[in-house]
Amino acid sequence: MKLTELEFYLEDFIVYCQTKNLSKKTTSSYEQSLKLFILYLKDVHEIEDPNDVRAGHIRQYVKYVQERGKYTVVGSEKSRKINHPQNRTDFKKTVSSVTINNYIRNIKVFFNWLHSENEIRKNPVDKIEQIKTERRQKTEITESEFRALLEEFDYTKFHGYRNKVIVMLLQDTGMRIGECLALEEDNIDFKHRMILVTRTKGRKERYVYFSQQMSRELRHYIKFKERYSSSNLLFPTTRNSEMAVQSFEKQLKQAGARINLAVHPHQLRNNFARQYLMNGGDLYTLSRILGHSSVTVTEKAYLDLTREEIAKKYQNHSPLSKWRI
Known part of the structure; x- marks a missing residue:
């Protein structure tokens, strides 16, 4: 087919x-979102030439996605038949402003x-701006x-102890x-109590650091792991392969659900950053530890310290109280 x-x-x-x-994740994100936009241009506006695309088409596409909701736009009918998006609990729910801004x-x-x-002769995105987002x-x-x-992880089993140590390490390092x-x-x-992180988002190696308590836990865990796995991976599966992110996310979610706690790995990274700032x-x-591209990125990400936290931090740094006048 041409x-x-x-x-x-x-x-x-x-x-x-x-x-x-570019990373596979970034390239895949480009391909997936652009295929949907090109399909929209073809089906709704009968546009197949990039020179025919105007800024208005992009704005109308944003409105189209907002009105239709999640998973209503698919790249092909074959995809719809395989994945059955209509069966999802969040089908047609509002697409977040963050997701739309990614598009x-x-x-x-x-x-x-x-x-x-x-x-193309004229660039249709010259005056296109991202939509306003509400900070959560x-x-x-x-x-x-x-x-x-x-406490929800069974320390006597390899996968349980492994998951416990992962949770501790995420909270202690912000990885x-x-x-x-x-x-x-x-x-x-x-x-030196530090870890070289090689598979990073920006493909730039960096070091993160861990506490003395984490050091003791890691040493104990590695000895424990050697009884079950010959892999050099720190956190392998029971089959000695690398654990999938989705698999850990699912196991963490299940552990949290047992204590009525909605938890995601990125929350532990956020928690680390919050505690790091609150501890002075x-x-x-922090920006270096988290592997952000600039301090500005870090600053924007953690502007949402609550008033109570700011007040607490202020009390620890008030000039007048330090001077004991």
């Missing part, structure tokens, strides 16, 4: 992304690339909730779950 002009350029763009060595960003990247390649307060996990969560599950024993420097840590160092 490709339309837009479909051809999308294929070319994906090849370009691969030659730039807009991907569309802008594509058309900016087309313009830089001189494949990041959910805090309290000390008592964290202790209760750890992303994908980074954590890719670790090997050789990445750990017990002398600075944004610059």
Whole structure:
């Protein structure tokens, strides 16, 4: 079947992304969202040439997604028959502003690339802006909730103890779950209590640091692990393979549900950052630890410290109280 002009350029763009060595996740995000947009242009506006795309088409697409809701737009009928999106509990629910902004960003990247390649005369995304988002307060996990969560893992079984240590390490280091599950024993420097993270979001290696308590737990866990696994992976499956992110997310969710706690691995990363700042840590160092591209990214991510937390931090740093006047 012959490709339309837009479909051809999308294929070319994906090849370009691969030659730039972008991560599979990023490339897949581009391909998935752009295929849906191109399908919309074809079905609703009968547009197959990128030169015919206007800013208004992009704005109307945003409105279209907002009105239709989640999983109502699919790349093909074959996909619909295989995945049955209509059976999902969140089918037709409102698409979040964050998700829509990701769509807009991907569309802008594509058309900016087309313009830089001189494949389009006028760039339709020049005046396209992201939609306004409401900041949601990041959910805090309290000390008592964290202790209760750890108790839900069966320490006598390999997978239970492994999951407990993963949860502790995420809370202690602020690593992303994908980074954590890719670790090997050789990445750990017990002398300086730091871990070399190699599989990072931006593909730049960095170090994270762990506490003395975590050091003791890791040493004990590694000895325990050696009785069950010959893998050099720090957190292998019972089959010695790398654990899938989705698998851990599911097991963590199940453990949280038993104590009525909605929990996700990224919450532990957020919790680490929150506690780090509340304990007097600075944004610059936190940014380095988290692997953010800039301090600005870190600052925006953690602007939502509650008034009570800010007040508590102020009391610890008030100049007048320090001077004891």
